[in-house]
Amino acid sequence: MYKNFDELASDVLALAKEIMPDRLIFINSLNDQHQIVLKLSDTDTKIRLTEGKVLNLDQTLCNRIDFEINEPLIYEDIKRESCLDSIRGTLEEANINSYVGIPISLVDGERFGTLCVGHHEASHFDKKSINMLQRIARMFSSYLDLERLAYKDSLTGLYNRQYLYKYFEEFPAAEGVLFFIDLDGFKKVNDEYGHDTGDQALKEVALRLQGFIKESQDAFAVRLGGDEFLLNFPHIASRDEINMLGHGLINCLNTWDKEYQLSASIGIVPYRADSAIKLNTLLKDADNAMYRAKAAGKNNYKVFDCVENSAS
Template identity: 60%
Template sequence: MAIALQELQMYKNFDELARDVLDLAKEILPDQLIYLTSFSDAQQIILKLSNYDTKILLTEGMMIDLSETVCDRIDFENKQPLVYEDIREQTCPSELRNTLESVNAKSYLGIPISLVDGERFGTLCAVHHEQSKFDQKSIALLQRIVRMFSYYLVLERFANRDSLTELYNRHYLSQIFEDHSESGGVVFFLDLDGFKKINDLHGHDTGDLVLKEVASKLEKFADEYNDAFAVRLGGDEFIVYFSHIFSEEEMSKRAEHLLDCLSTWNADYQLSTSIGIASYSEGSNNDLNTVLKNADVALYQAKTAGKNTYKFF
């Protein structure tokens, strides 16, 4: 589960620390353009540049298809840097040479940045418009900087993600709501029907596996909409949050689709989902606790209506 750019922007002091990382790297390789990137599932994002070098055609915020980047060729599994001191040498594959030449880079150093669990975050890179010499001491120092940066990423992720399901948590939801509350939005409050029986009959380990499967289905559902993300509040309670307001007809369509996504289970599990829906209008004085309470009231109505359905507040 890649760290989304929106999530990074919520990390405390991220911009300051990213700048410190680049400044330290610049002390080690003063002649190079240093840049920090992150990966999504399909793209590489240039997060920060040490400076603007008019000879190197890279800019902050640039997004590149991951399959077309040099950084995607780095050995993340073994945490090994990728080094080309002169891309005109035969050791540099022609397709990588073409990619680097397209931004006017003649040398490249890429250090992989991974989280503790091995998940790829992105890279710390150094490029120059002329050939360069990268000594092992400099590379080792950059790897130490990257390692410290990865520890920071993990700590911030713990603050924003649910430890069991890896979905976002209430802390992250509160931050996003605070930043987007004036634009209006919609909350789907979900509760699993029959989950307690699964825990009682099959044990909590099985219950945890079911929660993880629910999380996976919710994440796939949220990925279908560019304004949505999924949250685990705790236990078997989940939220799907939409950061824009839309019609009741569209809400019904999305709720029915979500119920369908959560309808297929192991035959041993008698499991369904109830959904309470609450929206809040643009420009009003909105409060997350109030919106969640409204959605919870609608959820109770869905439960009393026979479960496996949705109700509006």
């Protein structure tokens, strides 16, 4: 297994570069609004793209790829393509005049992104090379599926406990805040309405958590198991930020337009970049704070104070 996505992407681009050594190869991820350039085969190139660049999806060539038929999109001379007039400004800014886009989808059909080839001049792409790039893209998507099976919760689609430990192994010097979430009233939902309804409630909680962290840089959500979840917010250290997130998270999880009602008890534990405290200790402290939140009446949060060894 690769240690991280960057290592995997580097090997994928190296293989593609063997097929088209004189072209820029790059991997993108796509969401509903944006295309993000994840990895480039070269940095010294006449094409003006950089890793991490975010483009409006409707201004990109990748947006024209048909993921349903799962076929490559090829433009050998973009200047001659009148159908691209609406995005010509973006293409000229990037200095791209020939392009191949290979769709990358997961096994269940979910769109991930694209493996692309670009050149600043018009150029011919032979069928054999395109076929090889498609095979590389399929290998890449297969690995992504394996990684998702290893690190994603099958019910909610959130990261799982294994991913959390992997993250702290890869970034031992990071800092941030953990929010340990236990749902109030979930056992009653299971007992009165059945496990199918309980599963739907857990999926809804996962969607709310994903929406809650959407605007927070590098934050991620984890389902630890059962009705226990965790949010990790890197880069957040101030008490004011922690309290703002705590109040927001309580409000996010305590309003239900259903015959049943749920809320959350949350234990919060900050961790420092220079800390030698292990993840297991952080989880234990967060769990301690969460139980104090439950003892205080539920539907609230407590912050664990590492100095005083208590929750406040």
